[in-house]
Amino acid sequence: MLSIEQLKILFPDWEQGLYESVLENAELKEANAGAVLLKRGQNIKSAMLVVEGTIKLYQEDEEGGEYFMYHLNPGEACAVTLVCNYHHEQSQVLAKAVTDIKFLAIPITFMEKWLNTYKSWHYFVIKTYRSRYEELLKTIHEVAFKNMDERLEYYIKKQVDQFGVTVKLTHQDIANDLNTSREVISRLLKKMEHNGWIKMNRNAFDWIKK
Amino acid sequence: MLSIEQLKILFPDWEQGLYESVLENAELKEANAGAVLLKRGQNIKSAMLVVEGTIKLYQEDEEGGEYFMYHLNPGEACAVTLVCNYHHEQSQVLAKAVTDIKFLAIPITFMEKWLNTYKSWHYFVIKTYRSRYEELLKTIHEVAFKNMDERLEYYIKKQVDQFGVTVKLTHQDIANDLNTSREVISRLLKKMEHNGWIKMNRNAFDWIKK
DNA sequence: AGGGTGGTGTGATAAATATCACAGTTTAAA
């Protein structure tokens, strides 16, 4: 398990009692890069707080399509799993580990309790929803208004923000995340290379622009 | 101003003190159908709680495009205006009155105060974010995975849920809300009519399917 | 070294959507 000191670094604004309650009731879990942590329609039995590594959140189609929405990093929580009412606890999203990860799994029975007990938990939940809400707005902005070339650029920038200028993804990976086909991505990347925005390698490329 | 009794009907789960604080500090405002209540980039100076009528929330493009996301009805609040931290209070959305409306405008200075004072306000904020978050997920699902014909059907169903089977919108209205062109909507509606899903009139049509 | 696999490049074509042009039709206003 984690120490209180580690928790305090990850979640600096919590109350003392909340740290203790987390240590007491949460389970520290691990998963390997690539693992699916949550699927569309799956029942949510615990909240997920990221401790180590990065998670990618997707909107998932009935027919297997995926659309990447945002990353979750240490100190952040998966908004959908922070259910406050036990009724409709079906996941609307797909969550995948990008790297090897560690996360705290907190049984949802504590959600209601903590909302009543810890102000800092309340704030944490609100902050989480608010920031994820904003990410979703950005995603809608992209997908509702932009063509694939601009969406690809936006996607790469998010990737670069997370992992640096060397993007270690195949064209197929990117195509899956943007719900399009590899050929489209290949051609657009080629165009970016011609424009001097990227330098391509096998299985990866470097973002140069700006 | 409203009476406490009216407030209790609209927001049944609040604490007594919250009702009083709202009556004391909120301003009851009105707007006509079609009025723009909030624009992209606009500074948010007050939270909006719907009292009467219906508001439509849009994602707005820099170049004037719009994409309809969801309706707000009496008893509901605009999530984006429930800012808890005063820093980045720029609106990401466009809000329009669909009907004549009344709403409570609450200066954002009270947000922080009420979060500290009223548990029911805390719950209200979380509930608001949660339900809007889910609406956004549905919107992403439509726009990322569906073709225009399915998106149009989904759009009409939302309209029908709000205002009944007679849809009083021009093709241009719908095209604006779905960020496409009137011709596309006209042709798709024609197809729906052939399929017996709708019965078309001028400036309106009836939803028949199912 | 040879062969398989996965990643990439690219033409050809199809499908979905956007855009332009214009005609017809209903409604509202003069």
Place this chain on the structure above:
DNA sequence: TTTAAACTGTGATATTTATCACACCACCCT
């Protein structure tokens, strides 16, 4: 009643994206 404005229908065409087909190349495996 005439006229203008708004709404609708529809062809033609352009653009964007999806799909199919296949060639090539780098790397790993034995």
